[in-house]
Amino acid sequence: MSDVTTAVSEQLDQHFSGYHRDEAQITFLGNEPMRLLRFVPDSGSGDDDVVWYSSLGCSAHPMDPEAINPDPGAPRAEIVLGVRRGIDAVGKTLAMIAASPSVEGVVLREGLLIDLESPLWPGSSFTAVILTPSPVPDVAGDWGADVVVYQAVPVTQTEAAWVRLKSADTLREAWTEAGVDILDPDRSAVQPRD
Template sequence: MADVLALVEARLRMALGEPDARASVTFLGTDRIEVLRFTDGDVVRYATLGMSATPMTDPTAALADPVRGPRAELVLSVRAGRADTDKVLRALAVLAASPQVEGLVVAPGASLDTGEPLWPGAPFTSVLVAEPGGLVEDLELDEPMDPVHFLPLLPMTPNEAAWKRVHGAAALEERWLARGTDLRDPVRGAVGLD
């Protein structure tokens, strides 16, 4: 079996170009998580590297399978120059470590909450996990391993997160689309939820 993280980094570079910065964070009892930054014009993308090293395990499973199970990395895209978004690195590393630390299986439609602003002054404390396959294609791995999905993260205000809990992820995404919400704007306000 090839080194999963080397293949993941190669896929990120193929899709997003060369990273212009990287940082790593290690939490007690977890593997190292890196966050790579890619700049493309007026958009900055942050991608985790390390979450997919081992499969995510259903917390109700009796034993963790070291080979089979969903694998993912997280990708956040924001407009450059409007906020100090580089401070999001630690928050992304915390979210990427959550499968190891909390036994979460991160999947599309899920909400992930950091409990604090994603970056200084950010109106967002949580993210909605969106469907993979748009920006970075899934990475197929040798059998019997599951493919690595690159999951886009969409920042949510606390009101949007509360509304999503009641109405669901699809309804919130429809509301954003109907209102023409720029989900890459790091200082945007909450979408109208009336």
């Protein structure tokens, strides 16, 4: 594990203290293995039915897709995704999102819509995510840019269309106005106002 991913791992453990941590690994052809972490709350800890999933490995390299030798100061990121009651099948989707900088040259950033055009897990009505600020603090170190930990929030096709037409901020405002629990895997789509 690199210094960067070690620091991120420690930050995640600190943030999710009081949770039980599990780990798996997934490899995409031609890429370094991506580690997937699952944080299951111990009873009595905070929002005790939300399971958090996290990538670990995306931040090992700066996101500088145009450069042969990436700038160490280019952005670095990891992704977390919270699901009320947990759905472990979302882990593969999370790994695909976290691998998109090395596989597709995507630079992960706040407000980015990532449309997978298929259910995020079997039976899901969500086919995309938007990246929002997460509850996990950024991770600073001497490797260059801080590692930003984004939260991937599942969105439906309808919501994804609104993000394309308006913005991720418009959708987040609609969720707030409607009192939507974005961690609920069974929630309905929200129709933002014109």
